[in-house]
Structures are given as structure tokens and as C-alpha cells.
Amino acid sequence: DTAVSQTPKYLVTQMGNDKSIKCEQNLGHDTMYWYKQDSKKFLKIMFSYNNKELIINETVPNRFSPKSPDKAHLNLHINSLELGDSAVYFCASSRGGETIYFGEGSWLTVV
């Protein structure tokens, strides 16, 4: 069973569209994250949720809106997509301060 699963794995879309990436974890963790890996492979935290509450919101454009309907899910919605949003988006989860488990990534290409 996949511990942290995110869908879709690949997404190609046009500029200006709105898209969502879904993430689910079956590890019983209380904290979930979204990370962005840019073209230079640098990983940076975007958001962190603990028990459905937002605890970290880095300097991310407000076109990005995370939504956590419950502790096991953290979805990422992106409005008005731009070329610069092309990247790999990783969902992750942990039990506060312990090993973080990552999903396989979602490759977003904006054309």
C-alpha cells in the first residue's frame, strides 16, 4: 500500500487554467506538507498543515490554495496557472518532528 499518494502524476495544461493536485496519506500522521521542486531540483516548502490547521505558509502566490478536508488529505489548488508554475510538486506527511514520508511527485507542465 502506498503510504503517501498524490494524483495526478503528470499534468500538462495551458496558461490561465485552474488545476488541482490531490494528496492522501494512510500513515495516521498529523502533519502534511506541500513542497515544490524547481527546474534546478531545489526543494522548497510551500505549506504545512497540522491536524487540518495551516501552520506554515511560505511566500507562495495566493493563486496557490491548499485545502485539508481531514487529517489524511491535503489538496493543492492552483488558479490562473503561469509558465513559472511548471515544476514537480511533492506531498509529504509526518508525525511531528519524525521521519517525513514523501509521495512520488506530480509533474506539472504549463504551456
Place this chain on the structure above:
Amino acid sequence: KQEVTQIPAALSVPEGENLVLNCSFTDSAIYNLQWFRQDPGKGLTSLLLIQSSQREQTSGRLNASLDKSSGRSTLYIAASQPGDSATYLCAVDQAGTALIFGKGTTLSVSS
């Protein structure tokens, strides 16, 4: 602001060689430090987690050390194999909330 640096950026070694990957961080007030492996087109796999009170952790051929006061960690890989070829990422957790990553060391082990 915490910054994590990994040296070297890339490393090529012949099979069987022992090697050391270096990681440094600017703020020693960390909660833990984690080493990850990332294969091309894949997510991150956690290798070792060292709590701030620990000095080292071992798993098989891998040994990670932590010197919090000097802001350094090393990942030692013994008897390297071609299957070890990947990008190795160091990350620090400052408040048990999210990881701050280095840019990684890309390792290539030739047979």
C-alpha cells in the same frame, strides 16, 4: 534564516570506494537532520534521521553524523555500488514543522 549547503554538488566514484557527502547549516538550533535519496523521476526516500541530541545514526552501509555546534553533518557510504547512484539530499527541521533542504549531491558510481 536557515540555509543548508551540500558539497560537492556532484561526485563520480568507481564501485567499491568509500565516500563522504557533506552538509552544513547556518543555524544550529535544529530539531533534527534527515538524509534522503532521490532517484531520477522519483520521490524522496528517507535514509537516516538524526535527532538533535544524537551524534550519529547507522543503517547498513550508511552512517550519518551530526555536529550541531559546528553546523555540520556527513553521510558516509561504505563500499559504494552502482545502485547507490542517485541524488542525496540533506534537510534540517528547525521546529518540528517543516524541512529546509540543501541542493543535493548527485552521486554516480561506475562499475
